[in-house]
Amino acid sequence: MTVKYYAILTNQGAARLANATMLGSKLNLTQMAVGDANGVLPTPDPAQTKLINQKRIAPLNLLSVDPNNQSQIIAEQIIPENEGGFWIREIGLYDDEGVLIAVANCPETYKPQLQEGSGRTQTIRMILVVSNTEAITLKIDPSVVLATRKYVDDKISEHEHSRRHPDASLTAKGFTQLSSATNSTSETLAATPRAVKVAYDLANGKYTAQDATTARKGLVQLSSATNSDSETLAATPKAVKTAYDLANGKYTAQDATTARKGLVQLSSATNSDSETLAATPKAVKTAYDLANGKYTAQDATTARKGLVQLSSATNSTSETLAATPKAVKSAYDNAEKRLQKDQNGADIPDKRLFLRNIGATNSTTMSFSGGTGWFRLATVTMPQASSVVYISLIGGSGYNVNSPMQAGISELVLRAGNGNPKGLTGALWRRTSVGFTNFAWVNTSGDTYDVYVEIGNYTTRVNIQWDYTSNASVTIHTSPSYTANKPTGLTDGTVYVIYSSHIKPTAADLGLSDASGYVGRLVNTRVFTSSGTYTPTPGTKRIRVTITGGGGGGGGCKAISNNETFFGAGGGAGGTIISIMTPIQNSYPVTIGAGGAGGVSATNGTSGGNSVFASLIAPGGAGGGKVGITNTNGGNGGVPSTGDIRITGGNGGDGQSGNISVSGEGGTSYWGGGGRAGAGGGVSGKAYGSGGGGAYDAGYSGTSMTGGKGAAGICIIEEFA
Structure with a gap:
């Protein structure tokens, strides 16, 4: 079954939602409008910027994400009983800048006024499928909305559930009972101020404890440390036992090392290299006497160790002095700035200046x-x-x-x-x-x-x-x-x-020009939507002509039953020619084919006119046909026979086959689709050269219906130098 009632995003709405999604911003939906669409059930059109015939616009009462489908937005508006007097067939959703974001149709319903003897509160709901609900601000103004019955029921349920809290515990918040008892051990009751006051008064009249000292009794803190010298802490039995065990001989002595204290053996040797013996005073005296003058120091030479004098000079030739770190640094810094032989000049800082200098x-x-x-x-x-x-x-x-x-x-x-x-x-x-x-x-x-x-x-x-x-x-x-x-x-x-952005090559340099000097540069574009005269722009050497004939008109209808002509056919689209030409005249007449008229009552639509430029003839499309009382065939598209590229126009859709309705749409031209079939009259073609839609009467009212008019042709001339 074809979906008859639905909502869509408008072009502006889709663009704004995409922009909000890309930039991480929000689209603010604020108002909903309703209208009667001038008495005809509308088809939502993404190109709409407003309702066809708006009757009322007001702030939204509800805007939320559908809990059953996270890709759907639900928007609601309540029309109170004191407003009415109009039919509702179309719905529009606007943002805070007044832009129509979404449009929908709905089963037609009449909203009465109280003075008509009847009144009701009307809820209008639009369900809209979007790609990203997070890009839409779900917020309404509570000061201007009316509550639906469902909204109130949901809030009561929400409030009821909010009061079903568990009892408080030591690990979770909740409800608790008060108690004034001062001897309770409960961990689920809360003390009253009375219980707190009784405990405070009792504590406020008792003895105030003091810390113990070596001169006074009092409170004292225990300690298990065995290396503390505190006079305010008391030793625990553990600390006493540790000290007792140590004193009782349980400690095992260890030999001393260079990394640990311990027992050590004495030695008077002066030639030992032991690291586990300790020198006696005798050994120390022997070493002291030796160092105290019994050894005669000698100057160092290149052949013998000895005493040496330091020097910071960097130009000395002495073999008896020793260089200081300062002298070494000066020599290093000087060498750092010198060129390395194995670099072969690669380490020269400015090679060009060096070459010039030499x-x-x-x-x-x-x-x-x-x-x-x-x-x-x-x-x-x-x-x-x-x-x-x-x-x-x-x-x-x-x-x-x-x-x-x-x-x-x-x-x-x-x-x-x-x-x-x-x-x-x-x-x-x-x-x-x-x-x-x-x-x-x-x-x-x-x-x-x-x-x-x-x-x-x-x-x-x-x-x-x-x-x-x-x-x-x-x-x-x-x-x-x-x-x-x-x-x-x-x-x-x-x-x-050498060509660059400074010296640019000419067309001749690039081999792009022919004998006439034509290089293909676009000079101008001329558009004819009605007949006129074309005069080439000075400097034009070639033209590309795109020309389309007029679209055929849609067929009409008149019937009181399905055994008559109740559905007219669509008109055919005009043919299109694209051709390259060399202008040889000062001017050319341009003829634009008119769109064919729609058939009146149960008659054919008329054919569209031919569009003509020089030798190019773009034929118009045929009108929607009627080969029998209950058979209406779509008009044929125009078939070009001249020009470089020849594009046949689309055929119109059949309107009626026996007692069955078919399509009735106008034929599609090079520029776009034709008019659709319409109850009460076919829709005219909009794209250049497209066919008009057929008329239909599904109610068999016996009324004479007129088919849609075909669209006129067009001629576009692109001029090249």
Whole structure:
């Protein structure tokens, strides 16, 4: 059985719930609205932003998670008996910003007013399935809600259960009985203030005990310690027994070691290395006399142990002094800063500066004065088949803030020929628009060549670096001669541009343009939803035309029983053409096919009109047909016969087969679905070129019903340069 009554999230509601779930925030549902949908049972539409015909909106009375299904939210609102006078067919759920979050339909019911002679309290409930109930705030304002009978019963039950507590115990909270007894040993009764006062008064009039001392009797604390010297503690029998056993000879003496006290044997030896004997005074005196001057110390030498003097000097050549830690540290720090032989220069901190200091890097600073033009930069000698020269410029023309192109690099590479023929091969690699822009050379004699470069104005204080193979030589002219024009007799080199975000390739550089210069760049998009004239945008070389014919109208109906035409068919959708063209005229007429009209009473819908651009004809869809009293066939979609891509429109749905209703929906076009069948009249197509829906009368009222109108076509022209 098809579900007739249901609730859905609107598009805005789904988006807000997804956003709340992703960000960890809350969606606050606050109000519910009801309406009569203008007298027709509605179908919930996710695109809705409001009810069709709202009659009442008020705060929610209940908002909770369904205890039987944790993925469902239950929202309730109570309409009191003093409000009414309207039908209820649609329900809407709003958030605290007034956005429609969910919409539902319901069995139609009339809410009477008291003055009509009848009144009732109406409960409206919406059950909504959501993906994440934690993203919804389950909170209502208790000052504005009315309680349902179930809500009151639940609260009474909750309150009743809340009072069924167990008795209190030493391990758990609970109810307890009071007692004023002062001689009870109960652990389940609670003392009254009276019992506490009796105990307090008794304790307050008794003797106050004092601690015992060596001069006074009193309270004393026991101790089992045997090493305490306290005069305020009393020994326990355990402590007395321990002392008795020790005194009674039960302790076993142990020999002393270097790690433990104990018994030890004396010795007068002066040459013993024992660690278990103790020296006698005799042995001590013998050692003392020996140390007291009977031994004559000698200075140490490289061949003999002896006394030595310390020295902190780091430049001494003495062989009789000993270095202090200070001298050792100075020597260590000095060695730490030295280069290691086995590193082969890898431990040099600034290798580039080192190479420059020893003259291993060829570099100079120079200026190109005179303006934009040609300069004789260098003279090179390059033996054939064995030599290469490299020259680079670092810098650019001018000194301006925020001009990164002036921080440029130009690299010139020359390579000798193989001698047959004799000459050079050269390439300039440009990274920026400034620096070297061109170069050439001329052979002056033998293997010697003058190298010329072209450069822009204000190229001053730039760095020139060069390198070459061991058999070549390079002389840089730091004051180069200038000519505005390229000297005659030079051989041109090849210039390569290294493309980047600074120097971007053209379409021709990338091989993207054809003979007409067309590169495929979108210039403009023109949309025609009604007939008019197309004039190409200047610079347009190609156009892509997407054109759709009008949709056919849905069939009508009129019947007093199912043996007549009670269900009209849907109209067919218009065909669509997509084609690439080259505009050759100053302008083109554009015809947009109109949507076919819906059939009136038990008649066919009319066909949609053709849409035309130049030689392209996008045919309209046929209207919903009627081949017999009880058979209504959907209109055929338009079938294009011109253009590059030809898309046939969707057929309309059959409305009635015998005495059985079928579909009656309008055909789907390239742009979307057609209108649905409708009681009281078919729904018009909404997407461009879609068919109208058929009309149906399930009540067999004998009323003349009109089919839905087909949607008009469209023409979209995309212009490319």
